[in-house]
Amino acid sequence: MSIGEIHLILRRDDQALRDAVTLARRLHAHLTALLLEAQPEVTDYPDAARAAIRERLAEGRRAVMERTNSQQVDFSMQNVSVPLDGSIEEILSRCRLSDLVVISQAAPYDNFHQELIRGLVFDSAAPILVVPCTVVERQFERAVIAWDGRSVTAHAVQSALPLLELAQTIGIVSVVREGEAAHDVSDLARHLGRHGIRAVGHALSMERSVAATLLRYVADEGIDWVAMGGFGHGRLHEIIHGSPTIDMLRGSTVPVLMHR
Secondary structure (H helix, E strand, C coil), rough: CCCEEEEEECCCHHHHHHHHHHHHHHHEEEEEEEEEEEEEECCCHHHHHHHHHHHHHHHHHHHHHHHHHHHHCCCEEEEEEEEEECCCHHHHHHHCCCEEEEEEECCCCCHHHHHHHHHHHHHCCCCEEEEECCCCCCCCCCEECEEEEEEHHHHHHHHHHHHHHHCCEEEEEECCCCCCCCCHHHHHHHHHHCCCCCCEEEEEECCHHHHHHHHHHHHHCCCEEEEEEECCCHHHHHHHHHCCCHEEEEEECCCCEEEC
């Protein structure tokens, strides 16, 4: 597969915009920027609030135009109205035919943004790249696959192939819990090799958690991004009981590509 169109969910001029433009340039893909617009449901919405909404949209448009023009990326922009009740259905419907959706990491207090990311993973049908807010210029050249043998992880790997082809260094990491055997990565390495992608397997003894172990490896090896399955046990189960998915979405220091 190839990536012909990337959707960027833009709430501000942030790192997600930088990474989306970089990927669009390197993959020769069209970038569609979705600018979220709060939609007042009352006629007496304050004029100052309406003006602030218009200014944020204008700032978003300027940021997209400046960055895409500077890197000669083909792009378009769409306004997406978000009802005050926080419904995300219109956003999801715009992303269902996307080859890749890029969105910034949610702040701990931003319930709307957290729910939007979960909704995209479950309901958009597209792979999702969640980008932390730390400003970094990266080329996506050092990647790691968090491999656990599950179908959702295999799905993420298949979706990540065009990005993996950009990478110069790829690790396949199996996090090993005490008393358990490492997941066999040889079949995955062989499969990637048949796509012309060389990857090296690593077994890591679990530290405090799967996410903490992965992030330690990411920091030690200078990794640019991670591919992993998302919500393999279902959204409600993982929200209640916790999971590597939740931990990585909240705490990753590099972009995380998920597909379910």
